Amino acid sequence: MAKPMHPTPMLDKLESGPWPSFVTGLKRLAKDKDYMVDLLGQLEHSYKTRKGYWKGGTVGVFGYGGGVIPRFTEAKDEAGKPLFPDAAEFHTLRVMPPAGMHYNTAILRKLADIWEKHGSGLIAFHGQSGDIMFQGATTENVQKAFDEINAAGFDLGGAGPAVRTSMSCVGAARCEQSCYDEASAHRAVINSFLDDIHRPSLPYKFKFKFSGCPNDCMNSIQRADMAIIGTWRDDIRSDEALARKWFAKHGMNELVNDVVARCPTKAIQLKEVKDLEAAPGVTTVAVSDTHGLAIDNRDCVRCMHCINVMTGALAPGVDKGATILVGGKRTLKIGDLMGTVVVPFMKLATDEDREKLVELGQKIIDFFAENALEHERTGEMIERIGLVNFLDALGIEVDANMVASPRTNPYVRTDGWDEEVAKINARKHKAA
C-alpha cells in the first residue's frame, strides 16, 4: 500500500467517458507506489496551473551517451524543496521496437514485469519517434532497468543530435501492398548506425523511416530525414476474378467515380470489353462481361489509390523496390519540408541491395555531419546549399524525377551547359 493520494479533482474528470483512461491507469499504479502518488500530484498541479514542471539533465546508462530522457521536477516550494518529492526524478528510457511493432504476450509480460520492478509501471506503446517509452524511473534505477531490458533482447534508441529510432510498417508480414522487406531493410540500416544512435555527435537528429508502399503508413515523407518508400517499376498486376467480385459488389457508379475519376494522372480508362487490348505497358482487366479497365502504366505515378480501392483486383507490379526521399521535417527552424526524391528507384530484394542502402545512408550522414550547421536538419542543409551540390557530394546523377518542374527563374550560371550535355550523351551512348 502506498501513501494517501493527493486530491486530483481535475484529473478525476478524465476517468469518465468511454475511451480508455490513462488517469485510471496512473491511479492503479499509485495504489502500490508512492512514486506514482506524487506523479499524479504533480500532474494535477500542472492541470491547475496550466504549466509543465519537468526539466532535463544528464542521466544515462554505462557506455551510452543517449537514449535516456532525464526529467527532474521543477515543482518546488519557496525553499527549493520538491512539492512532490517521491516523483522528483522521472526519467524515460527510449527503447527500439521490433520492425512493424510485432510482439508476443511473453515478451510484453516480461517488459511489464521489469518496469514494474524498476520503474513507474507506465509504458507508452509507442512514442512519436517509434520508441517503446518506459516512462518514469529514478536516476538510481535507470541502469538496473536497462540491464534487464537489454538482457531481454532490446536496446536503447536515439535522443538528441543522433541517428534516431526508426519505424517500419506492418509490411510484408501482413500486407499485400508491401513492395520490399521493410523489416530486413529497417534492421540492416539501423543496426549499422548503432554507434551514431548511442553516442550522439551529429549536428542534429537524423531519422530513417520505412514504408512498404506509397501509402506511407509510417508518415516518412514528412518526418524522416531519409524516407524509404516502397514502389514498383513494371505494370500494375490485375486479377480478373477479384475485379469481377469487386464490381459485382460496388457497381458502375463507384467504378467510375471512385476509381477511374480519382486517378491523379488519368492513367485509367473505362473500356468496353471488346476494346480491351493487351499492349506493352498497359494493364487490362475485365470487371464484367461488358466492361473493363485499361491502365497506361507509363502515365501511372504509383499513387496507390486504385489499388487501395480494388485490393487484390489491382496490385503493385513484381519489379519492386523503393524510392528514397531526403529532407523531411516539421516546422523548426525554416518551416515544414517534405522529403524530396534523391533516388527514384532502388532494388531492395537482397542483402547486397540492402548493403547499398546502408552505404547511401552512411554517405548522407557523413555529409550531414560535416556540412550541416549546429541544429540544422538535413532538409534545411539541402535548402541552404541546393540539391545539386548535395547530389554532387553523394555522386548521384541528376534525374528529372527529382523535380516537380524545372526552374522558373534565370538566376543560374550555365556556362558548363555543353559539358553537361556531353556527359549525358556519353552516358546514353555507353548504356546503349
Next chain:
Amino acid sequence: MSQPQMRRAIESGVPDNKQFLHPLLAKNYGNWKWHDRPRPGVLHHVANSGDEVWTVRAGTQRQMDVHTIRKLCDIADRYAEGHVRFTIRSNIEFMVSSQAKVGPLVEALESSGFPVGGTGNSVSMIAHTQGWLHCDIPGTDASGAVKALMDELIVEFRREEMPNRVHLSTSCCEINCGGQADIAIIVQHTKPPKINHDLVANVCERPAVVARCPVAAIRPALVNGKPSLEVDEKKCICCGACYPPCPPMQINDPEHSKLAIWVGGKNSNARAKPTFMKMVASGLPNNPPRWPEVTVVVKKILAVYKEDARPWERLSDWVERIGWPRFFEKTDLPFTKYLIDDWRGARANLNASTHIRF
C-alpha cells in the same frame, strides 16, 4: 562506497521481429494476395497460399500502466493466439487464424473497455505527444486532451462512416511532434517569452540561443549588470524555439498560450501528392481537464466533412474540390488575416489566378 562492476550494454539494436510474428504471418511473409474489412475494426487478409488471417484492432490510452498491458495480454492469450502488434496510432492489433475467434475477441475487448475500430474510413486514435506528463517544454497536456476528444469521437472510431480515413494529431508546442494530420491541434503561443535574467548566463549557451531564433529577434544584452539575452518583441513570432535551449526564456503562459486547429495534412501519396496541413483556427483557450472549446471546433469540422465530402476524399481532397472560402463558410470559422501566410515561400500560398468559386 565502492562502485559495483558496471554491466556492459549489448548493442543489439533493433530486435528481429521474426521471433514475435504470428505463425501465419511468418509463414506467408511477403506472400499476401488481398484483404477486406468484414466489419469496422476487423481486417481479413488472404495469402497466395490460401491462408487467411483476421486482425482485430482496438484503441488504447497509449500511456499504459502494466496492469492494462497484462489485461491486453490476457485477452490475447485467451481469445486470440498470443501475438499482437501496435499501429503507429497506438492501436493494438490481435491476429487470429479463424473467423470464429473474431466475435468473442471483439466482445472481450469491448467488455474490458477497449473500443474496437480505427480501421478504414473511421476516425482513428489521435497521434499524440507527452505533454505535462513528461515533456520539458509542453504548453499543454497531450494524454488528457486526447482522452477528452476520443470520448467524443469514439462513435466514429467504432464506425467506418467517414468519406475516407481521418487521422488526428495533437502537439503541445509548435515543434509539432504529433505530426501532419487531417486535423491537428497544436499549441500556439501569443506572447514573447518572459525572461528570467538572473538565470540566463548560467543556464543558456547564449550564441546557440541567438542562432535558434527563426526571425533573428534575440540578441545578447547586459541586464542589471548580468550577461543575458533580450528579445525584440516587435519581431518575435512567439514560436517558442528559444525555450528548449534556454529554459529561463519561459514561453508557456497559462492564459496566452492558445490552441490552434490545422487541417488537410496527408502523408499518403494516394491521389494528390502528400500535403502539409494549414492553420484554420487559433486563439482557443488551453482549458484542462477536457478542453471543450477545442472539441467543439474539431467536431464541427468533422461533421461538415462527413456530410459534404465524397467517398475517398481525404479532408485535403475535399477542400481542394470545394475551395477554402466554402470551407470557412461551412465550418463557421472566421478567416482572419493571421491565416494568410507571410513566412518564406508564402507567395506560393496566394491565389495567382482568377480561379474563384462564386
